[in-house]
Amino acid sequence: MSNPPPLIIANLKANKTWDETAAWLDQVGKNLATFGGTAIVCPATAFLAAASLHINTEKYPLKLGTQDLSQFEQGPHTGEVAASQLAGLCEYVIIGHSERREKFAETDEVVGRKLGNALAAGITPIVCVQDKNVLIPQGAQIVAYEPTFAVGTGHPDTPENVASIAAAIKQKGPLTVIYGGSVTAQNAASFLKKDLVEGLLVGGASLDPWDFLDITKSSHI
Numbered sequence: 001m002s003n004p005p006p007l008i009i010a011n012l013k014a015n016k017t018w019d020e021t022a023a024w025l026d027q028v029g030k031n032l033a034t035f036g037g038t039a040i041v042c043p044a045t046a047f048l049a050a051a052s053l054h055i056n057t058e059k060y061p062l063k064l065g066t067q068d069l070s071q072f073e074q075g076p077h078t079g080e081v082a083a084s085q086l087a088g089l090c091e092y093v094i095i096g097h098s099e100r101r102e103k104f105a106e107t108d109e110v111v112g113r114k115l116g117n118a119l120a121a122g123i124t125p126i127v128c129v130q131d132k133n134v135l136i137p138q139g140a141q142i143v144a145y146e147p148t149f150a151v152g153t154g155h156p157d158t159p160e161n162v163a164s165i166a167a168a169i170k171q172k173g174p175l176t177v178i179y180g181g182s183v184t185a186q187n188a189a190s191f192l193k194k195d196l197v198e199g200l201l202v203g204g205a206s207l208d209p210w211d212f213l214d215i216t217k218s219s220h221i
């Protein structure tokens with residue numbers, strides 16, 4: 001059984017100025033033509049509007065995602081960005097990333113509220129789960145298996161374990177399952193070759209546009 005064309009997501013986290021983000025978009029956008037899957041970039045929230053305009057003007061084959069959105073809807077929530085304010089700017093949102101669960105005390109309840117707000121705003125949530133027992137909220141469509149030990153450590157999970165967790169997650173509903181955690185251009189194909197692993201969420205290795213492009217190319221192997 002072969003997988004459909006993959007989703008490859010660049011999570012730029014709190015990295016890059018606007019100029020660096022624009023240069024990344026140019027390098028990736030101009031060189032993605034042969035990639036048959038869906039490439040999604042998640043830049044810093046501050047640059048979403050500029051990135052959206054840039055991608056649309058240049059007609060780059062890139063989709064835009066946000067790294068987070070508020071658990072609240074519009075109102076007196078200083079510093080927050082509501083899902084309804086992001087609608088139209090981006091198509092995807094990463095929710096429940098381990099860095100947000102750990103550093104910003106994000107609970108399953110908060111993750112559920114964010115997912116509901118995203119769906120109401122027409123933004124597709126990418127829900128990160130750190131193991132197969134983490135709650136997958138109702139309405140989730142894309143689930144990223146991202147074990148904490150592998151995120152940003154240089155120690156990815158094994159493709160075999162990723163495949164077995166993907167199978168366990170798929171038992172819970174009609175979900176697209178992707179993997180993230182120390183994915184590189186060298187190991188990307190080993191995950192994508194596994195049945196049920198339909199994409200990758202890439203942090204550190206996505207920062208260099210050429211490395212990110214290499215990762216998209218590995219889906220052809």
Ligand code: PGA
Nearest residue numbers: 151152181182202203204
């Ligand atoms: P990493 O991060 O690729 O640097 O491990 C993945 C992620 O945080 O989504």
